[in-house]
Amino acid sequence: MLTGLALxxxxxRGEGFDFTFSSGDLGPAEILDSSTSPPARYLVEVARRIMAxxxxxxxxxxxxxxxxxxxxxxxxxxxRALKSPTVLADADGFPLVYVLPRWLFEESERFVxxxxxxxxxxxxxxxxxxxxxxxxxxxxxxxxxxxxPVSTNTGWFQGRDRQQAYKVxxxxxxxxxxxxxxxxxxxxxxxxxxxxxxIVFFAAASRAVERPIFSRHxxxxxxxxxxxxxxxxxxxxxxxxxxxxxxxxIGEPQYFAAALDRLGPEVVLNNFIVFMRYSRxxxxxxxxxxxQDRFSLGESLETVASLTQVHAPAATATARCALPAAPLKVxxxxxxxxxxxxxxKDSARQLFRxxxxxxxxxxxxGRPDLEAYGATSLEADETDLLSEAVARHHIFVGxxxxxxxxxRNVMGWPTIGLFGTTPAAxxxxxxxxxxxTLDASLPCxxxxxxxxxxxxxxxxxxxxxxxxHLLTAILEMAQQVYGFTPGA
Amino acid sequence: xxxxxxxxxxxRFQSSPAAQRWGGGWPALAxxxxxxxxxxxxxxxxxxxxxxxxxxxxxxxxxxxARAAGIDGFVxxxxxxxxxxxxxxxxxxPFTDETFGLAYLWRNEEDAFWCRPAGMAERQERxxxxxxxxxxxxxxxxxxxxxxxxxxxxxxxxxxESIALxxxxxxxxxxxGLYLLANGAKPVEWGYDAALDPGPAEWQVSSPxxxxxxxxxxxxxAGLKDSVEAQDRFYPYTLFVVSRMVRRDRRGKAMPRVxxxxxxxxxxxxxxxxxxxxxxxxxVEPYWFELFLENAMLLARHTLPQGEQAVFLQSWNGWxxxxxxxxxxxxxxxxxxxxxxxxARARYILKTQxxxxxxxxxxxxxxxxxxxxxxxxxxxxxxxxxxxAV
Numbered sequence: 001m002l003t004g005l006a007l008x009x010x011x012x013r014g015e016g017f018d019f020t021f022s023s024g025d026l027g028p029a030e031i032l033d034s035s036t037s038p039p040a041r042y043l044v045e046v047a048r049r050i051m052a053x054x055x056x057x058x059x060x061x062x063x064x065x066x067x068x069x070x071x072x073x074x075x076x077x078x079x080r081a082l083k084s085p086t087v088l089a090d091a092d093g094f095p096l097v098y099v100l101p102r103w104l105f106e107e108s109e110r111f112v113x114x115x116x117x118x119x120x121x122x123x124x125x126x127x128x129x130x131x132x133x134x135x136x137x138x139x140x141x142x143x144x145x146x147x148x149p150v151s152t153n154t155g156w157f158q159g160r161d162r163q164q165a166y167k168v169x170x171x172x173x174x175x176x177x178x179x180x181x182x183x184x185x186x187x188x189x190x191x192x193x194x195x196x197x198x199i200v201f202f203a204a205a206s207r208a209v210e211r212p213i214f215s216r217h218x219x220x221x222x223x224x225x226x227x228x229x230x231x232x233x234x235x236x237x238x239x240x241x242x243x244x245x246x247x248x249x250i251g252e253p254q255y256f257a258a259a260l261d262r263l264g265p266e267v268v269l270n271n272f273i274v275f276m277r278y279s280r281x282x283x284x285x286x287x288x289x290x291x292q293d294r295f296s297l298g299e300s301l302e303t304v305a306s307l308t309q310v311h312a313p314a315a316t317a318t319a320r321c322a323l324p325a326a327p328l329k330v331x332x333x334x335x336x337x338x339x340x341x342x343x344x345k346d347s348a349r350q351l352f353r354x355x356x357x358x359x360x361x362x363x364x365x366g367r368p369d370l371e372a373y374g375a376t377s378l379e380a381d382e383t384d385l386l387s388e389a390v391a392r393h394h395i396f397v398g399x400x401x402x403x404x405x406x407x408r409n410v411m412g413w414p415t416i417g418l419f420g421t422t423p424a425a426x427x428x429x430x431x432x433x434x435x436x437t438l439d440a441s442l443p444c445x446x447x448x449x450x451x452x453x454x455x456x457x458x459x460x461x462x463x464x465x466x467x468x469h470l471l472t473a474i475l476e477m478a479q480q481v482y483g484f485t486p487g488a
Numbered sequence: 489x490x491x492x493x494x495x496x497x498x499x500r501f502q503s504s505p506a507a508q509r510w511g512g513g514w515p516a517l518a519x520x521x522x523x524x525x526x527x528x529x530x531x532x533x534x535x536x537x538x539x540x541x542x543x544x545x546x547x548x549x550x551x552x553x554a555r556a557a558g559i560d561g562f563v564x565x566x567x568x569x570x571x572x573x574x575x576x577x578x579x580x581x582p583f584t585d586e587t588f589g590l591a592y593l594w595r596n597e598e599d600a601f602w603c604r605p606a607g608m609a610e611r612q613e614r615x616x617x618x619x620x621x622x623x624x625x626x627x628x629x630x631x632x633x634x635x636x637x638x639x640x641x642x643x644x645x646x647x648x649e650s651i652a653l654x655x656x657x658x659x660x661x662x663x664x665g666l667y668l669l670a671n672g673a674k675p676v677e678w679g680y681d682a683a684l685d686p687g688p689a690e691w692q693v694s695s696p697x698x699x700x701x702x703x704x705x706x707x708x709x710a711g712l713k714d715s716v717e718a719q720d721r722f723y724p725y726t727l728f729v730v731s732r733m734v735r736r737d738r739r740g741k742a743m744p745r746v747x748x749x750x751x752x753x754x755x756x757x758x759x760x761x762x763x764x765x766x767x768x769x770x771x772v773e774p775y776w777f778e779l780f781l782e783n784a785m786l787l788a789r790h791t792l793p794q795g796e797q798a799v800f801l802q803s804w805n806g807w808x809x810x811x812x813x814x815x816x817x818x819x820x821x822x823x824x825x826x827x828x829x830x831x832a833r834a835r836y837i838l839k840t841q842x843x844x845x846x847x848x849x850x851x852x853x854x855x856x857x858x859x860x861x862x863x864x865x866x867x868x869x870x871x872x873x874x875x876x877a878v
Contacts, residue, residue, distance in 0.1 A: 022832075023829040025832045025836065285833075304836065346868070349871075350864050350865050353864035353867050354863075354864035357864055372871070425836075430840050431840060431841045432842070436841075437841075440734070441733070441783040441784070441787035442783060443733055443779050455726055456730075466737060472854065475853070476848060479847075485853070486853065
């Protein structure tokens with residue numbers, strides 16, 4: 001729930017506002033669901049929405065977005081009486097409500113992004129430092145929140161371990177303000193160091209932001225080639241650590257601690273860092289990661305028309321192969337590292353053989369075993385090798401992984417995205433003549449499994465499109481983009 | 489043009505004598521008691537309460553709530569009562585328009601007339617009556633035509649002729665035409681416009697999870713074990729619904745039917761019920777239902793022609809089979825909200841999937857692709873048996 005009250009110093013009853021995380025409508029009472037946004041980003045958004053609806057309000061009572069609170073409940077807590085800046089907490093010091101002056105958002109909104117939202121004492125001190133005046137900390141000793149769940153019905157993906165990251169960054173911000181007289185000019189940095197596809201999305205999002213709050217991006221130094229090619233507007237702060245392993249052997253909080261240690265005080269005390277790894281369940285909404293990242297970076301994105309996902313890219317952003325349309329050349333990337341992510345073997349064999357029968361030249365990245373079925377296997381494990389390989393083909397067909405996201409979002413090449421266990425709308429999305437996603441739309445999609453099919457118990461995913469579906473899509477795209485007709 | 493969501497709505501929840509004749513409704517819900525601990529209790533209405541559709545205000549609230557979920561119309565039963573066809577649509581008609589209309593499910597197996605040969609004049613007259621019953625409210629059209637689902641498509645005495653008669657009667661009465669759906673698992677035939685996935689009790693692709701062995705059967709016969717284990721069929725919901733949706737290209741032109749849960753034990757007091765189960769014994773798991781509905785809408789967009797893209801939701805108020813999405817005392821508005829969210833999400837995704845600028849492949853090319861794929865499949869299979877792939 002995303003809730004607040006608008007109060008005026010002139011008196012009156014005030015007005016309550018309830019917003020919800022959007023499922024896709026983006027109606028007037030809905031706010032875009034962004035998995036990379038920390039809770040403080042939602043506090044800012046609720047404040048923006050309330051200020052737009054209540055132009056005379058000078059005090060905002062904002063419920064902690066991490067909690068399932070509604071305006072009617074806030075009214076029952078008699079928060080109207082709290083007109084001076086206050087953080088209202090439960091008996092254990094978890095913040096419930098923030099009472100803040102309107103001018104804080106109008107003049108210094110970005111500093112609200114530094115609030116932990118999980119430690120009322122810390123947030124009270126931080127707000128006091130930012131506002132330059134006293135902020136009250138009021139505890140409700142009669143109410144105890146208890147353990148914050150790892151996953152909530154409103155889509156938060158947290159747990160107290162992960163919430164430590166917010167606390168550490170809020171404490172760092174407090175230290176910066178306390179020790180640096182020029183703190184108002186300290187740059188804001190995004191903490192989102194991995195993985196490769198996500199770096200591509202963040203770069204694309206940074207280019208689309210109209211009023212940037214952030215100017216820097218903490219990113220693993222192993223992604224130098226991607227950052228360079230993806231043309232991010234954020235200056236990289238290189239993190240000299242390998243990216244977080246995907247096998248779960250290292251937890252995100254553990255990695256975060258190591259990252260701050262490796263970055264050192266030079267970075268930590270000279271940048272306001274905001275945690276933008278996943279705070280929410282990434283499958284809760286259906287917005288593309290680029291739009292989710294744009295929201296994290298400060299865009300409000302109040303209408304569907306404002307989303308990147310619903311717009312075809314400008315003509316200049318779409319590239320195409322310079323070779324003659326025939327013979328048609330198609331490059332595949334169908335190996336995802338684990339069986340459940342691979343395009344099913346038998347389907348690939350049948351498809352490649354069918355394409356060969358139609359005179360289409362097929363290349364496939366890293367699959368010499370498929371050469372027997374008419375494909376040429378090639379290596380493209382570096383960005384420049386991938387770019388060169390793509391340029392020699394009319395169409396790229398790829399799984400939900402880095403090559404696909406790079407080819408589509410950086411190169412703008414005609415691309416078909418294949419989705420099995422992961423949500424096509426979040427990572428693919430946005431169709432036009434140069435791009436479309438395919439899956440079988442099974443009721444289990446997206447399951448997100450990495451260890452075999454949870455429904456049928458098989459190693460491969462049944463949600464991948466059939467060879468017929470994929471073959472038709474390839475030839476339709478070839479016809480639309482290159483005027484290619486099979487057998488012509 | 490978006491994908492329509494049409495929800496089955498039982499119009500017997502009204503006090504009119506015509507509705508009472510069919511049984512069902514709230515009295516049936518109150519009278520149904522589970523015979524086994526394995527039978528989930530039926531839900532009880534919350535929010536809308538035990539409404540009476542004959543009351544305009546109640547019917548208005550029902551339609552308003554359905555509209556708010558993103559539902560585009562109701563599918564109501566059409567039954568022969570011995571003198572005429574009854575749909576219960578009159579109660580809903582004032583609240584229907586071009587954005588929310590009605591489709592019809594013809595319970596033709598209860599209509600013995602159509603199951604046997606009859607004279608042409610008689611058949612024409614009966615067809616006219618049937619069509620008149622479909623013209624009482626604004627339609628929820630597909631391809632611009634009034635939707636009529638034939639519950640037992642093969643039970644009509646001369647299927648092709650019966651269909652032709654119905655279409656003629658519709659034209660004669662000024663309807664824009666009939667969109668005839670065959671309720672069944674077979675690919676569409678006999679002149680129907682498309683097929684509709686049958687209900688859970690009529691089409692099970694996966695195996696039931698309860699298959700008692702001989703020892704268990706002996707225990708049941710000895711009264712040491714609940715006989716429901718041998719008499720009813722239990723299916724894990726997720727496996728059940730995913731199995732129905734795999735390899736859809738084999739189904740031909742078929743509309744998906746989506747349901748949040750299903751347990752029809754009240755209709756099978758002596759066994760034979762179909763029950764869908766979830767982890768933890770919950771009769772409904774909103775998360776999976778949400779995915780089912782969302783994906784079915786996306787599938788409809790990609791597999792059905794424009795103007796004919798629809799998903800059928802079973803059901804709005806199927807309280808007697810546990811498939812209702814109306815708010816209940818047990819689940820609150822969880823299932824209703826799951827439907828609303830799924831529809832909103834799917835419609836958002838569909839907005840992002842505007843077709844490319846070019847035309848789809850010509851039909852002749854598509855047919856050729858089928859042949860090529862068949863040949864490729866044969867070559868690959870041969871390779872698997874030890875032949876040469878190259």
